Amino acid sequence: MIKNISNLGDAAIYYDFGDEVNQDINSEVIKFFKTIQEKNIPGVTNLTPSYNKLIVSYDLRVTNYKEIKGKIENLEINEIQKSTSKKLEIPVCCDALHSLDIHRLEKKLNLDREKILENFFNKDYFCYMTGFIAGMPFLGDLDHILRTQRLETPRVKVPKGSIGLTEQFANIYTFESPGGWNIIGNTPLDIFDSSKEKDPNLVKPGDIVTFKQITIDDYKNYNE
Secondary structure, rough: OOOEEEOOOOOOEEEEOOOOOOOOHHHHHHHHHHHHHHOOOOOOEEEEEOEEEEEEOOOOOOOOOHHHHHHOOOOOOOOOOOOOOOOOEEEEEOOOOOOOOOHHHHHOOOOOOHHHHHHHOOEEEEEEEEEEOOOOOOEEEOOOOOOOOOOOOOOOEEOOOOOEOOOOOOEEOOOOOEEOOEEEEEOOOOOOOOOOOOOOOOOOOOOOOEEEEEEEEHHHHHHO
């Protein structure tokens, strides 16, 4: 249920579904996003979904706020949509070389390494959104015993493929990037492939992700 609609700058509309972050609200955002996407409304240049918001950007040379808002209000939002979501298994190596913050997590969570990894791998994760850097999936929901804050001092460089934990989310760094999430491992999979212009994201909003632990040898030989 949309709570508020407002201008965002002079060429975007901000649809606010509330402050809560959960799968029910996010599913409403995704359903709304997909409906608008399928209609190919003239002038709409970009759709940006998040946990509980949707931004609709448009070209002022083609349309305007009042016209776009009116067209979207008149759309029939399908309550039953063909599901395009998928379930993915992501291999992760948690060798000491890749689990950069495991000792910090042990102290912060008051859990040993084995308990942290057991809990992390024994769960399905829901992709709420992608963003921050291209294709980076934000995956929830971590069990409460694994939830902690970001690093006090963010890293200048987080290696590509790193799996990070913060608050209720896990994410996957699709490129080397600055970042302050707690790094628990690394995947050899390419989560974002820029050579695929139409479909570069391996993980998309609404997908379900499971993680599978692999050894350092498996990691090194994965793409051979």
